[in-house]
Structure formats: C-alpha cells, structure tokens
Amino acid sequence: MIELYHVSKEYGRFRHALTEVTCKVERGEFVFLTGPSGAGKTTLLKLLFREEAPTSGQIVVNGRNIWVLPGSQVPYFRRTIGVVFQDFRLIGRKTVFENIAFVQSVLGLPRAEQRRRAYQVLKRVGLHHQMNAYPQDLSGGEQQRVAIARAIVNEPALLLADEPTGNLDPVLSEEIMRLFGDINVRGTTVVVATHDLEMIRRMGKRVLTLERGRLREGAPPAPLIREAPFLPRG
C-alpha cells in the first residue's frame, strides 16, 4: 500500500525533517507513527498525501509513484485517501454537514444521499446532532471528531491521521481508536501519528518510530518516552 524508498525532506540547507526513510506498509495494515515533537511525523504524512514534495527518494502509494503523478490526477488520488489534520482544517463558513459532504457535493451526489452518509458517519463519532452547526460553534474535541468524520465518509483506501485524539478525553480517544479499528477491519489501511504511547501499547498494532528524521521499526525506548516533554496524557 505504502512504500518509501530513501525519502529525505529538507527545509532549507540545515533543517533535515526526514533522512533516508525507507519502509513499507501493507494493504489493510494498522500502523502507529510515533516520536517526539519535530521528529518528522507530520512531514511524513504530508509527503504521503502529496501536500509536500520530498527532497529526494521515491514514494509509492497504492501502486503509484505519487511524485510522477500528473498534477491533474492529484485530486483523484487524494480522494482515495482520508486525512485527519492536526489542526482539523475545517472550512469555517460551511456547516458540519457541508464540510463532510464537500467532495460528494462537487461530484454531484444527490443531496439526500450526502445527508444520509454524513449522518451515518457523524453518528459514529457522536456528533449527529450537530449536522447544521458551524465549526467555530464547536469545541476543539468536537471539531476534531468532525475532521475524523470527513476523513472517513468516503470509505478511503488509506486513512492518515495526525494526532487524531490530541484534543479528546481518554474515553473519547478510546472510542475514536475503536472506530479506526473498525474502518481498518473493513479493509482501509490506517496510519496514525500520535504521541499517546499508552494508547499505542493498548492497541497492540505495528509501530514506526521517528527520531530526528530517521525511521525505525518498533516503539520508542523507555528513556525517550520519559524524556519527551510533551508526554502523553493518561
């Protein structure tokens, strides 16, 4: 599903966000991506989504080298991926329903079908009563759940989530992870970037750790966890 070959990303001459990252995620896998702040987790997700370009290396997603993909094909590629952004990236002037149904609305899916799908997916994140609310009227946690609902509404082949439970309480975080687990069981490949090592342990899934832009298999060692200043809640 995802293959990275010697992928590096530099911002300017001296800031190396990722260095020689090589890894493979199989179709249908559930993978946690962890590491301290600034390790390159968000950058890696951005590369997978083609939001940013690697400085060197090759990235293959779903059998396609995404950096040789023509620009006109990028939107169609992105529609096969669901993304939960760290900063939610909801459109403030659109309602929750409109945010979730955006791509379907561009594609001309009947309004009733859009509403049905949006309602179903909002019910799964416990926000079906907020269909007509605007993002700014919701709490941070609710906005995050709307972002999750938007990412999964089209049943994507790949789900990328950047700190999807960052603003949620432990109970809700557990709920969202269960939701991701359900989506994964249905065949969607899931990559979750998170600081929450406790949750990673509980889920018992494959873990990739980024440290100063370098990737290695497995959970981070205990000292790294202890030293991390942002250490996870719970």
Add this chain to the structure above:
Amino acid sequence: MAINARYLFGEAWSIARSGARQTILAVALIALGLYVPGLLVLLSGNLGRLATMGGEPPSVVATLEASADAQAVAARLAADPRVERVRVVTSPEALDRFRRSYPDLGAALAELKEAPFPPTVEVYVKPASSADSPKVAEEARRLPGVESADSEEGFDRRFQEAVRVLRGAGFFLGGLLTVAAILSVASAIRLALDLHRDEIEIMRLMGATEGAVRAPFWLYGAFEGLTGGALALGLLFATYAGVSRFLFLHPHPVLSIFWARFLDWRISSAMPAAGMAAGFLGSVLSLGRKAKVSV
C-alpha cells in the same frame, strides 16, 4: 469530471456574500463603465438618425411658398450647369419621410388637418462645384415662389462629423471604462481569493480539481458583470424614459424631435453580454495569477 451545478452556484453565491462591499463596488463600476458609453451611443444614434433622415444630403434646400409651382422652380434650378440633379419634395412626401424616420412621433402628426412641412426642392450640386453651393442657394432665393434657400452642405458635413466624433468618443470611453471594469472585477476576485485562501487549500487537499476551485470564481465574475451590464441598461432606459417624460411635459423644438428612440435590441442585449464578458475576463485574469497550486 463535470462539476455539479448546485455546488457551483452555491460556492459563487457564497463568494459574493463573503465580500459584499467589493461585489457591490465592482457591479457599480461595471454599470458605470457601460452606462456612460451607452448614453453616448444613445445620443449619437438619435442624432445620426436625424442627420440621415433624408438619405444622401442635398447641397441646397429651397423652401417654397404654398402657392409656388414646384416643377417650374425645379426646372429653373436644374438648368444651372453646376447642378447635377434636383428633387421636388411635396408636403405629403416630407410628412411620410418624417414618419419613416420617427415612427414614434409620426402618430402625433396624423391628426393634423394640414401637412406641417412646406414643399421643398432639394438641389444636388456636382461634386466639382460643391464650393459653389452658397452661390446656387443665393440664386435660388431670387426665383419666384421660393421662400428661402440655404446651402446645407457645410452644415450637414459638420453635423455628420459631430455624430461620428460623439460615437467614436462613446466607443473610446466605453473601451476605457470596460478596461477599468475588468480591473475592478479582477481586484474583487483577488480579494475574494485572499478571503478564501485557506479554504481553497483545504478544498484542494480534499480532492477538489482546479476546475472545481476556479469555476465558482469564474461564475462569480461573470454574474458580477452580467448584473453590472443589466444595471447599466436599466439606468440607461430610466434616463431615456425620464428625459422623454420631461420633453413630453416641456416640449423643445429640436430635442423633442431627435430624442425619440431607445437603443435597438442588438445594442441593448450587448450591454449585459459585454458586462458578463468583462466580469469573466476579470476573474480569469485574476485567477490566472493567484490560484496556482503550491505543490
């Protein structure tokens, strides 16, 4: 991939609402940009009709007394070696010609018992002798039965020239103001783009094609222009109707005759179309530079 019309119109409306003041300003500028040249075209159109109501302009027009023998006067004038041809215009012919040129006013003259126009003899001087038109007029004045005779050539040429200048000024000013209107639409779109920059980025990340991102802005620009054009046409018609009403209440010997017809349907329909084209062009120009994909 076709873009859903509901999405397209919904987004365009949302863009218009988000920058209401800029939208109103751009519409007003387009309306002004089309109203001013429209007014000049309306003026020149009516003046031009007045200038050409008799077809090819005669060099000299001799107005006859009611009892005069028009054919005899015409024969005398035609005998002059400088004259190419003459034409007798009887009172009923003059009235008929007026009705053809001013169908809207012709009905008002139908109730008159006597023909309001005196018989005339139109004299066409040979091109080589055109400078002698005043002399021909002077000699015509001495003929029995001739009430007055005037050389029309200089006046007619100057009049036609004035109409041409007015029309040219209309088109020039129209061109200038249309460019201003295009720039104002482009500026409104740029502002709308800045207001929507974040969400355009999100839309792209969600899988919106360039067409889906740009098309609402194109539509917004085109509608802005269409509204401006329609507004200009409406204002122009209001001006025409207002002046017509004023002239009906306060008749003027010259203005009442020439201010008789609104723009024909081709020019009328061209105004909203021109506004729409200007709006669309403005949005295309603006988006061409501003909405590039960053990756």
